[in-house]
Amino acid sequence: MSATAEARVNGAELIEEVLKAYPEKSAKRRAKHLGVHEEGKSDCDVKSNIKSLPGVMTIRGCAYAGSKGVVWGPIKDMIHISHGPVGCGQYSWASRRNYYIGTTGIDTFGTMQFTSDFQEKDIVFGGDKKLEKIIDEIQDLFPLNKGISIQSECPIGLIGDDIEAVAKKKSKEFEGKTIVPVRCEGFRGVSQSLGHHIANDAIRDFVFDKTDPEKNAFTATPYDVAIIGDYNIGGDAWSSRILLEEMGLRVIAQWSGDGSIAELENTPKAKLNILHCYRSMNYISRHMEEKYGIPWVEYNFFGPSKIEESLRKIASFFDDSIKEKTEAVIAKYKKLTDDVIAKYKPRLQGKKVMLFVGGLRPRHVIGAYEDLGMEVVGTGYEFGHNDDYQRTTHYVKDGTLIYDDVTGYEFEKFVEAVQPDLVGSGIKEKYVFQKMGVPFRQMHSWDYSGPYHGYDGFAIFARDMDMAINSPVWKLTKAPWAK
């Protein structure tokens, strides 16, 4: 039996073993989400985007997290109201590291927590009047804001508030101000994912459709592109933008890391939308394609192999001048990536990695690990859909363990059995695996490091993975006298 065939058998046995801990009904349902990738299959043979089982410790979040936390929150010159009780806004306050430049509290508001702090009376009598007053107070105290979004928390949809009417009324009152009602109540859908979709639709309906195309004086060029689906975590969009500019393109908008409302408004004037996080922003990209005829292309800026491939793919939409400059960019960074690989590959060669992240990362980062000689032996999505798992087949090797919406129990058992050299997942998982003596990196927040995108980011990525795996602390976990 070949090594990968053996991995497949082992993986299947492991899954069977882990499922034994569930009640029968739940085991049957979870079985559909767990699998071992078989070369040549069109998807990873797992079900996805289905309700999480109650009581199993899913890692997933909610629609509000997908809208406020991911899509809208980073738009820096708008004020995003967490509409409902205080908690949602509090727990998501500035924790996602969407870097931006601006004077916070004056012309930008990214690391602030605006909330309607619902009280019992707001639940009983409705919160629309309060919301109106909140908008007035925002206008009074933060007059330089360029727009307001209303991010619905669970109660809003349950008590029948009409935030759309409030938004419409107030927008009119403030001379057509952009005020966006977003129906991203946390109980909608099965994960963050529906929140992304709802947020995308709200941009379509309340930014694109309500903005006069002449609002911002804008002279288009043939090289205008928009970065879509990069949240500038630790500066990711910046270390991406710099490469696009070097290849001769003009980045007219960043969606939505370090983004401004004007950038969103101008995006329909782009020649090409380049899409990093497919999961969270494919909707608006498809819309712009249909309505404005803007093509879109997916790219991957993790690790030199994928960056090089992506730069050429993006360049293929443009003329030879761009293509030539692109080759020059690739050549320019060759020495850096060669040096990084020469330094870190010997320290990381053959190390096994297990991932569990959201969005694009369960597949997108695999190439970067492989550039360093590492091997991803297990991966899964918090809130992926079937089209994500289809795309994943191009990245993963035969025999890779696949786990959709993994539960705390499963993840612990999988790591215990597979014994990877590194786990990449989130803050809730980090300390579980470190206690087990397994090196870990947070792959949502870059563990407070970054950027990881682009060539500059790859050097940081390599350094950080080395730092995690080769930390001397892992040699100290057993007391010398322990048997």
Add this chain to the structure above:
Amino acid sequence: MSQSAEKVLDHFELFREPEYKEMFANKKENFEYAVPLEEMKSQVEYAKTWEYREKNFNREALTVNPAKACQPLGAVFAAVGFESTLPFVHGSQGCVAYYRSHFSRHFKEPTSCVSSSMTEDAAVFGGLNNMVDGLANSYSLYKPKMIAVSTTCMAEVIGDDLNAFIKTSKEKGSIPAEYDVPFAHTPAFVGSHITGYDNALRGVLTHFWDGKAGTTEPMVRKPNDSINFIGGFDGYVVGNNREVKRILNEFGVDYTMLCDPSDVWDTPTDGEFRMYDGGTTLEDAANALHAKGTIVMQSICAEKTAAFIEEHGQEVARLHHPVGVAGTDEFLMAVSKLTGKPIPESLTKERGRLVDAIADSSAHIHGKKFALYGDPDLMLGLTAFLLELGAEPVHVLSTNGDADWAAKVQALFDASPFGKNCHVYAKKDLWHMRSLLFTEPVDFLIGNTYGKYLDRDTGTPLIRIGFPIFDRHHKHRYPVWGYQGAMNVLVTILDKIFDVMDADTNGIATTDYSFDIIR
């Protein structure tokens, strides 16, 4: 290109390189349609004025940068303090992801907690099936000794009945009939995280003492010589609970710590993940009924629990997060009064050491002006300590403190000559605090991690005391209670004072005459 394999630049340095600075400038200039610089600057200045402060304080509806979280967070805190207990939050699942992340960012530890993952269909039909299946799954997978149920606002708005749901779950065989499932309704739109702690802890005691939701006879109290200790929602719980245990052991009293997460939020890295560790045993939680009395360390945080215990015949000593000499004296005297045991000589000696330290350092704190914000009990404890040090707690603010709390703070001001020009602000947030710091500046700010934005904007150096502390490590391991805890608080304050003093006097040939080697 500035990046190299030899010296890897990350976000701290990379974006200060010229190519990035130029890129940022171009982006702003050409694509952001930003507010003109002059207009921006004038708003910066305006936001510092008394006029802006008045507008700011006239706010009636908007909350900006609050210093409080919601009820279920506190309920999860209370639940993890019991032996092998799994917190189960009935409602939307995103909430649980948030609580777990929030605690993990503070304690740098895992926090195990499950959700019943209610979605749209549950919003329409109720979450009974989620409860029935959820309890069965949790019980099978995580083998807890107890599952403590609380609620998110979703379940509260639709009116799910926890008592009935848990009963039905038992009837349907999700969990054994005699299995312990205490519960508490914890609506996020009432109170704050401290209310949730209170409700959940009372829920656990009600379960054990009052007949397990009608399934057994209520317990009959047979008073004994032990006491109970309730710490409240406390970001320093790991250090504090251990210190309190040491103190109570010095006394030689029998005690039960009701809710003790100090082990589960401080497990070793030794190759094994302990989902559960330590905590109040279920037996002890039940038998706590028989105690002579209960010390409630944060009585605003445990208001209903304290009343519940009193109703069951115990004497309750209500404290407000005592910090410092007089605060700790009060705590120890309360222990002594409840137990009839004298205060041990060893602790009297510790007291003397704390007074010694204060005497040594007092000149550096005396007359310094402080602004502070946080949970109401913590504010009472810190205000009293600052007054004791001869400092002036000029602005004392709490988002989840009410008028009764404000009156208590005012009483502290009134009792001290150092409280003369001090003010208390109930139900205010950190944007209010920003105006206070601009219009009536102070020397230092005391608060949680979010205070760093105020430090940046107003130039008031932040001393991190509170919850959450995300951007400094391991503070939760050091107690702030007891004389030793007060020593830690004193040193934390002094370190910042000296650091600021050095930074302020290191101008070569300008101010460095005061850059003293001995302070």
